[in-house]
Amino acid sequence: MHHLSERNIIEAIARQSRGGPPELIKGIGDDCAVVRKAGGLVDLWTTDALVQGVHFDLAWHPPRLLGRKAASVNISDIGAMGGRPRFALLCLGLPAACSRQLLDELMAGFLEVLTMHDMVLVGGDTVFAGERLMLSVTVCGEMEERHVCYRAAARPDDLIWVSGCLGDAACGLALCRQGLRAEEAYLSLCRAHLDPQPQARLGRLLAQSGLIHAMMDISDGLATDLAHICKASGVGAEIMAPDVPLSPELQKTAPALQLAPLELALQGGEDYQLVFTAPADSSAPLQDLCRGAGRDIACVGRITAGEGVMLCREGERQDITFRGYEHTF
Ligand code: ADP
Numbered sequence: 001m002h003h004l005s006e007r008n009i010i011e012a013i014a015r016q017s018r019g020g021p022p023e024l025i026k027g028i029g030d031d032c033a034v035v036r037k038a039g040g041l042v043d044l045w046t047t048d049a050l051v052q053g054v055h056f057d058l059a060w061h062p063p064r065l066l067g068r069k070a071a072s073v074n075i076s077d078i079g080a081m082g083g084r085p086r087f088a089l090l091c092l093g094l095p096a097a098c099s100r101q102l103l104d105e106l107m108a109g110f111l112e113v114l115t116m117h118d119m120v121l122v123g124g125d126t127v128f129a130g131e132r133l134m135l136s137v138t139v140c141g142e143m144e145e146r147h148v149c150y151r152a153a154a155r156p157d158d159l160i161w162v163s164g165c166l167g168d169a170a171c172g173l174a175l176c177r178q179g180l181r182a183e184e185a186y187l188s189l190c191r192a193h194l195d196p197q198p199q200a201r202l203g204r205l206l207a208q209s210g211l212i213h214a215m216m217d218i219s220d221g222l223a224t225d226l227a228h229i230c231k232a233s234g235v236g237a238e239i240m241a242p243d244v245p246l247s248p249e250l251q252k253t254a255p256a257l258q259l260a261p262l263e264l265a266l267q268g269g270e271d272y273q274l275v276f277t278a279p280a281d282s283s284a285p286l287q288d289l290c291r292g293a294g295r296d297i298a299c300v301g302r303i304t305a306g307e308g309v310m311l312c313r314e315g316e317r318q319d320i321t322f323r324g325y326e327h328t329f
């Protein structure tokens with residue numbers, strides 16, 4: 001059987017879909033669709049689904065945290081454009097054997113995150129379908145048109161920045177798979193997988209600062225997500241291996257699992273941090289801005305006039321374009 005990658009499928013769908021009305025500023029191909037409305041504002045639209053057995057395993061994923069994650073991964077995409085999430089639609093695909101308690105906990109977590117972001121659940125759908133639990137969420141956000149940060153806005157000689165640390169979520173998933181979720185030493189790593197914290201407020205702050213060019217969230221690993229920025233912008237990228245931010249917990253735990261921390265950071269998915277590019281003279285004000293907001297950012301490389309994503313490690317260059325994580329189906 002011919003194996004279609006997620007990227008090939010999306011490209012084929014994008015080719016078949018027709019162009020929209022003039023108020024559609026961006027359709028398929030960024031973290032959100034962008035639609036112009038009155039007052040210099042745009043609506044942002046995004047949707048993401050979590051499927052049992054593909055994105056989560058109820059053997060270790062507490063339903064409340066699963067509900068939180070379904071909201072968080074969508075809020076992350078709104079933040080990656082610089083927007084403010086406002087409304088959510090929830091489509092629940094329920095297996096026949098779904099308990100009332102599971103449903104209550106799921107909804108408590110989902111609504112908890114919506115409330116944290118001052119969002120409202122405005123609708124959805126409920127279907128009984130097959131064996132697997134599925135949560136498909138659509139979020140609508142809003143922002144000023146002039147501040148929207150697109151994937152296509154990277155320029156040669158921009159510096160590449162990421163928020164937080166990378167690789168924790170992939171390591172956390174490996175720990176959950178090995179039944180080590182409850183170990184005190186692994187809580188922060190497991191939490192990164194089970195209950196990711198979307199960087200919507202940081203994304204908004206960065207977009208409004210006018211200091212940055214391109215931005216997206218890191219859901220499939222930096223190697224793949226930066227490759228999306230490069231492809232959309234017609235540029236290349238160089239990542240300096242020693243500059244990729246790795247948490248102390250990851251550096252301590254990954255080797256014990258026979259995993260390389262840097263590989264998890266570049267290729268593991270689901271960190272939901274931000275990657276963004278900015279001209280070099282933005283560096284000092286950017287660092288001040290993020291320090292003031294209590295958020296860590298790290299410069300991991302630079303944009304080049306070439307193409308693809310190169311990893312520079314110990315004097316060697318390795319092509320890691322689109323080498324990130326893919327959910328197999
Ligand atoms: P993200 O990881 O930021 O959610 P994806 O990689 O899932 O983005 O999708 C990339 C782009 O393709 C987005 O613009 C998304 O809306 C679009 N897309 C993905 N799947 C489909 C689909 N089945 N039909 C139409 N557009 C899609």
Ligand code: MG
Nearest residue numbers: 031077217219
């Ligand atoms: Mg995204």
